[in-house]
Amino acid sequence: MRVEGPEFSPDFAERQHEDLHEIVREISMDSSRPCVACDLACSCSASTTCKCDCSPTCEHAPAMMTSDPEFPVETPIAPLVYAFLELRQCPPCWSCEGHLSADGSLQRPPAIWFYSRSQVFPGMIADFAASMRAKKVLNVPWRISIACTEPDIKVPAYAFQPDLSYVEKPSLPAMQKDIGILAAGLRDDFQARAEGLITKMDIYLGESSSDKAMSA
Numbered sequence: 001m002r003v004e005g006p007e008f009s010p011d012f013a014e015r016q017h018e019d020l021h022e023i024v025r026e027i028s029m030d031s032s033r034p035c036v037a038c039d040l041a042c043s044c045s046a047s048t049t050c051k052c053d054c055s056p057t058c059e060h061a062p063a064m065m066t067s068d069p070e071f072p073v074e075t076p077i078a079p080l081v082y083a084f085l086e087l088r089q090c091p092p093c094w095s096c097e098g099h100l101s102a103d104g105s106l107q108r109p110p111a112i113w114f115y116s117r118s119q120v121f122p123g124m125i126a127d128f129a130a131s132m133r134a135k136k137v138l139n140v141p142w143r144i145s146i147a148c149t150e151p152d153i154k155v156p157a158y159a160f161q162p163d164l165s166y167v168e169k170p171s172l173p174a175m176q177k178d179i180g181i182l183a184a185g186l187r188d189d190f191q192a193r194a195e196g197l198i199t200k201m202d203i204y205l206g207e208s209s210s211d212k213a214m215s216a
Contacts, residue, residue, distance in 0.1 A: 035064035
């Protein structure tokens with residue numbers, strides 16, 4: 001079966017274009033702390049807004065990245081939660097470090113669920129994970145899928161987790177090692193992909209404007 005892709009209107013492209021500009025602006029400005037609950041005084045000026053001490057390895061981050069202090073983010077998954085918070089446009093809503101059963105077999109792989117302010121962003125994250133796998137720096141493939149849709153929110157939550165479809169003996173330590181690798185590269189790759197897509201869409205929108213002018 002082969003079906004041609006749909007024709008999207010220039011208005012749709014313009015909305016996507018603005019979404020991409022927004023992510024570049026948010027990452028470039030980078031003025032607020034990723035951990036929104038953090039009000040700790042920084043080491044350079046005792047400010048409660050300065051980011052000088054902010055990092056995914058901050059000992060306070062697991063407690064500051066959650067909306068419920070009784071359920072801090074588990075340490076192994078914390079760097080990836082932090083990386084998603086740095087994107088500003090893909091707020092995480094649930095995470096798991098991964099767990100083993102009593103017999104040592106994998107019970108649940110590491111995962112993070114997140115919302116997205118644009119449907120283009122999950123695809124960019126999936127492309128990043130695929131590129132990292134192609135470079136042979138990840139132990140297993142990672143994928144994006146729809147996790148759930150909350151009735152009161154009316155938008156889907158996406159899941160980012162290992163794709164174990166063709167992994168015979170999944171290793172939790174190996175997957176947790178991937179977490180740090182993905183977290184370290186996500187922000188910069190996301191910004192670079194957004195800038196690249198903006199350039200392509202500038203060309204497309206420019207051509208669409210020229211076509212409109214010629215047909216007027």
